[in-house]
Amino acid sequence: MQILKALITAAGPGQTALPLQRLVDRDGVEKTALEMIIEEIASAGIESVGIIISPGNEEAYRRAAGRYLDRLTFVEQPKPTGYGQAILCATEFLGNEPFLHLVGDHLYLSSQGKGCAQQLIDVAKQEGCSVSGVQPTKEKMLPFFGAIGGQRLPQTDRLYEVKRVIEKPTPTIAEQELNIAGFRSGLYLCFFGMHVLTPACLEILERLVATEKRPIALAEALDQLASRERYLACEVQGHRYNIGIKYGLLNTQIALSLSGVDRDRVLSDMVELLATQK
Numbered sequence: 001m002q003i004l005k006a007l008i009t010a011a012g013p014g015q016t017a018l019p020l021q022r023l024v025d026r027d028g029v030e031k032t033a034l035e036m037i038i039e040e041i042a043s044a045g046i047e048s049v050g051i052i053i054s055p056g057n058e059e060a061y062r063r064a065a066g067r068y069l070d071r072l073t074f075v076e077q078p079k080p081t082g083y084g085q086a087i088l089c090a091t092e093f094l095g096n097e098p099f100l101h102l103v104g105d106h107l108y109l110s111s112q113g114k115g116c117a118q119q120l121i122d123v124a125k126q127e128g129c130s131v132s133g134v135q136p137t138k139e140k141m142l143p144f145f146g147a148i149g150g151q152r153l154p155q156t157d158r159l160y161e162v163k164r165v166i167e168k169p170t171p172t173i174a175e176q177e178l179n180i181a182g183f184r185s186g187l188y189l190c191f192f193g194m195h196v197l198t199p200a201c202l203e204i205l206e207r208l209v210a211t212e213k214r215p216i217a218l219a220e221a222l223d224q225l226a227s228r229e230r231y232l233a234c235e236v237q238g239h240r241y242n243i244g245i246k247y248g249l250l251n252t253q254i255a256l257s258l259s260g261v262d263r264d265r266v267l268s269d270m271v272e273l274l275a276t277q278k
Helices: 033-042 058-064 066-071 083-088 116-127 139-144 171-177 199-212 218-228 248-258 263-275
Strands: 005-009 022-024 030-032 048-053 072-076 099-103 106-110 130-138 146-152 159-167 187-197 231-235 238-242
Touching (some): 030 033, 033 048, 033 058, 033 066, 033 099, 033 106, 033 116, 048 058, 048 066, 066 072, 083 199, 106 116, 106 248, 116 130, 116 231, 116 238, 130 146, 130 238, 146 218, 159 171, 159 218, 187 218, 187 238, 199 218, 218 231, 238 248
Parallel strands (some): 005 048, 005 099, 048 072, 130 231
Antiparallel strands (some): 099 187, 106 238, 130 187, 146 159, 146 187, 159 231
């Protein structure tokens, strides 16, 4: 399996401005979130990147891309008709090939030498199938993520055969359908915001959009994919940070800072700030 293209979705309601936000990376360099996402893709050896945007946003994204502009192909989603429909807008760009997909409101920090996207791509190449990144997530965060149910592959630590996918499940539904042997109560495998997807996923999305006549979540297509062909989840060695939730940008910046070259300075500033609070 060769993965030569990546797709970023950034046209969702409330999402369009998030990749334009500026943060300071681990090296102490100020960048846009979009630049950091593209760097994650580039570190996995992918140079061709499509990005789904809302009409009228291309110029802002061109500026935010910095030195990575020549890697980007912009694709507009005319109306905010759903996550699945957004991905289908890039059908011509993607062709009939597997691709890496990332969301535009997440940033990723690897806890090892290999980037998060590279970890996922390595598994997809080795196993020859679609692979979604997942992360153990507390029950209280279920309203923000899709989640998977399945079983751990024999003789592996971080790979799971996916049986069910549910978008933002309630705790009750998660407890009934998404428990995985070996996980403690109240902990679930939720999406990392990063997938390697085969063309079969696009075929399922096309059928769902054509027949359902409503906004389609990617999770719906992935749930069907799990019954159609081999589909795995990989527990990525790293963390994803959702910059689109309350305090998301703050928490992401703290995580970047505490894992980077300015750690001591930031810790000192935080101690000084806490000391002034009454």
